[in-house]
Amino acid sequence: MARVDPALAAARTAVRADLADLPPDATVLVACSGGADSLALAAVLATEARRVARSVRSRGHAVRAGAVVVDHGLVDGSARVAERAAAQCRDLGLDPVVVRRVAVAASPDGPESAARQARYAALDAVADDLGATVVLLGHTLDDQAEQVLLGLARGSGARSLAGMPARRGRYRRPFLGLRRATTEAVCAAVGVEPWHDPTNAPDGGPLRSRVRGHLLPALADVLGPGAVEALGRSAAQLRDDADLLDVLAADLLARSRVVDHDSPPPGRTSGREVVPRERDLATGRATSADGGADGGTADVVLDVEVLAAAPPALRRRALRAAATGVGCPPGTTTARHVDALDALVVAWRGQGPVHLPGDARGLRACGRLILRPSRTSARPRPAPARSTPVDQSDVSGDLADILLTEEQLGARLDEMAAQIDADYAGKDLLLVGVLKGAVMVMADLSRRLHHPVEMDWMAVSSYGSGTKSSGVVRILKDLDSDLSGRNVLIAEDIIDSGLTLSWLVQNLRSRGPASVEIATMLRKPDAAKADVDVKYVGFDIPNEFVVGYGLDYAEKYRNLPFIGTLAPHVYS
Numbered sequence: 205m206a207r208v209d210p211a212l213a214a215a216r217t218a219v220r221a222d223l224a225d226l227p228p229d230a231t232v233l234v235a236c237s238g239g240a241d242s243l244a245l246a247a248v249l250a251t252e253a254r255r256v257a258r259s260v261r262s263r264g265h266a267v268r269a270g271a272v273v274v275d276h277g278l279v280d281g282s283a284r285v286a287e288r289a290a291a292q293c294r295d296l297g298l299d300p301v302v303v304r305r306v307a308v309a310a311s312p313d314g315p316e317s318a319a320r321q322a323r324y325a326a327l328d329a330v331a332d333d334l335g336a337t338v339v340l341l342g343h344t345l346d347d348q349a350e351q352v353l354l355g356l357a358r359g360s361g362a363r364s365l366a367g368m369p370a371r372r373g374r375y376r377r378p379f380l381g382l383r384r385a386t387t388e389a390v391c392a393a394v395g396v397e398p399w400h401d402p403t404n405a406p407d408g409g410p411l412r413s414r415v416r417g418h419l420l421p422a423l424a425d426v427l428g429p430g431a432v433e434a435l436g437r438s439a440a441q442l443r444d445d446a447d448l449l450d451v452l453a454a455d456l457l458a459r460s461r462v463v464d465h466d467s468p469p470p471g472r473t474s475g476r477e478v479v480p481r482e483r484d485l486a487t488g489r490a491t492s493a494d495g496g497a498d499g500g501t502a503d504v505v506l507d508v509e510v511l512a513a514a515p516p517a518l519r520r521r522a523l524r525a526a527a528t529g530v531g532c533p534p535g536t537t538t539a540r541h542v543d544a545l546d547a548l549v550v551a552w553r554g555q556g557p558v559h560l561p562g563d564a565r566g567l568r569a570c571g572r573l574i575l576r577p578s579r580t581s582a583r584p585r586p587a588p589a590r591s592t593p594v595d596q597s598d599v600s601g602d603l604a605d606i607l608l609t610e611e612q613l614g615a616r617l618d619e620m621a622a623q624i625d626a627d628y629a630g631k632d633l634l635l636v637g638v639l640k641g642a643v644m645v646m647a648d649l650s651r652r653l654h655h656p657v658e659m660d661w662m663a664v665s666s667y668g669s670g671t672k673s674s675g676v677v678r679i680l681k682d683l684d685s686d687l688s689g690r691n692v693l694i695a696e697d698i699i700d701s702g703l704t705l706s707w708l709v710q711n712l713r714s715r716g717p718a719s720v721e722i723a724t725m726l727r728k729p730d731a732a733k734a735d736v737d738v739k740y741v742g743f744d745i746p747n748e749f750v751v752g753y754g755l756d757y758a759e760k761y762r763n764l765p766f767i768g769t770l771a772p773h774v775y776s
């Protein structure tokens with residue numbers, strides 16, 4: 205009996221083991237580039253398919269074994285290389301053999317990632333067309349070791365260091381336990397000449413090629429011949445660890461999610477805290493409890509307390525999953541982004557929103573971490589704002605609700621500034637700020653204007669240290685400017701009863717300006733006692749006493765970056 209080449213025997217054993225669970229008449233495809241690994245896999249698959257056909261002939265079923273060759277079209281002559289590989293697959297007895305040319309689009313994740321995405325899309329499409337149960341990939345233990353080293357060089361975590369899985373979905377990698385030398389020996393044994401990709405040259409090629417050409421041999425020199433196998437074993441162990449951590453992190457994410465109070469999150473005892481159904485703070489739309497299952501358009505709202513109590517390994521994984529859940533591309537969501545989100549949870553000092561890939565954002569308000577997907581179309585309108593419960597520890601128990609986040613205020617100011625720029629194009633503009641409440645609006649609005657402006661200030665008061673207007677407006681400081689012929693725009697924080705502004709507009713109009721208009725961040729339509737014509741309104745809000753963003757109660761809370769509702773116990 206002819207002696208079977210040991211490399212071929214090892215390769216056949218690996219493929220046979222991987223196909224053992226296939227149903228009768230399954231279609232198996234091999235993804236073949238024409239390189240040594242995938243060509244060896246194609247040869248072994250063809251041999252194994254013939255063996256199965258022989259052994260089951262009497263029962264009338266077999267494995268249909270074919271190949272897909274993806275032409276990435278990235279280098280001259282790629283079509284020729286693809287056709288050569290396809291011809292070799294046909295010669296080996298594979299049928300059908302399909303060549304697919306793909307267009308590799310530019311990707312922020314880099315050309316390798318873009319090519320990978322295009323390749324898998326093509327493989328999936330062909331597998332679907334042919335009804336293939338399994339697609340075999342030719343990655344070897346050397347590829348796995350390279351993957352681990354590249355991950356280490358990036359400072360990656362366990363998931364990345366776990367390398368490639370032996371199986372995922374319809375994809376299987378039967379050679380993941382075999383060295384590349386084995387696949388080269390298989391090619392020699394079956395008499396097929398693999399293609400050597402010139403772009404994989406160890407010098408000047410992609411990083412992976414340099415790792416392959418220089419680093420792996422150096423590791424073997426220094427650490428001994430088992431270095432590649434050792435890296436593969438580490439990857440396998442880390443895969444088990446990462447799988448477990450992912451399950452635990454998914455559980456943490458579910459427990460920390462703020463959902464409808466009718467269905468408290470798992471782990472919460474009912475009655476601990478009544479949490480109203482979370483709504484999108486910007487649009488008032490309800491937020492889906494699964495945070496992103498509706499296409500990633502809803503906020504994911506998480507309870508900071510629950511997250512902070514979790515071990516960092518789980519918390520960071522949960523944060524990453526939450527970010528990808530609102531549409532952050534996994535490839536560009538890095539440890540740096542996760543660090544910044546984590547700081548919102550465990551190192552909170554009032555920092556602003558974290559900008560995430562995919563134009564998503566993470567922000568903290570009222571003991572909630574809010575992951576917000578990119579939302580260019582739905583900006584805050586002058587519509588009733590509504591409340592979210594406040595974490596008492598953040599605001600010392602003085603606030604009942606947060607009404608508008610810093611981010612919402614900023615986004616609305618962007619819109620107001622654009623409108624003002626357009627309306628006053630070609631005209632002079634004097635901004636009049638009403639002290640003290642309007643300082644924030646004045647500062648933030650004026651800096652968003654492209655229009656050149658002058659600023660002046662007036663101080664009036666009708667509230668003193670109470671929560672109800674006295675109705676008597678007093679000028680505490682008058683303007684320095686002469687208003688004759690000027691376009692005056694009053695910048696205000698709030699129009700409540702309207703008594704202050706109706707008085708002020710009359711007062712300023714009596715000074716001979718060309719125009720007097722009002723821009724206010726907030727307005728309380730239900731509190732109006734005087735009619736005030738307001739040209740620019742940030743938000744209409746309910747008739748509750750609010751503080752923050754310049755608004756005070758007894759001179760406190762003006763420096764809160766958001767607007768909240770004062771708890772009645774503070775003023776009652």
Ligand SMILES: O=P(O)(O)OC[C@H]1O[C@H](OP(=O)(O)OP(=O)(O)O)[C@H](O)[C@@H]1O
Pocket residue numbers: 638639640641642664665666667668673696697698699700701702703704705754755756
């Ligand atoms: O519509 P109204 O009921 O008249 O209320 C609006 C006014 O009240 C606030 O000022 P406040 O008198 O509290 O002084 P402040 O700006 O120094 O806080 C606010 O800045 C407005 O000027």
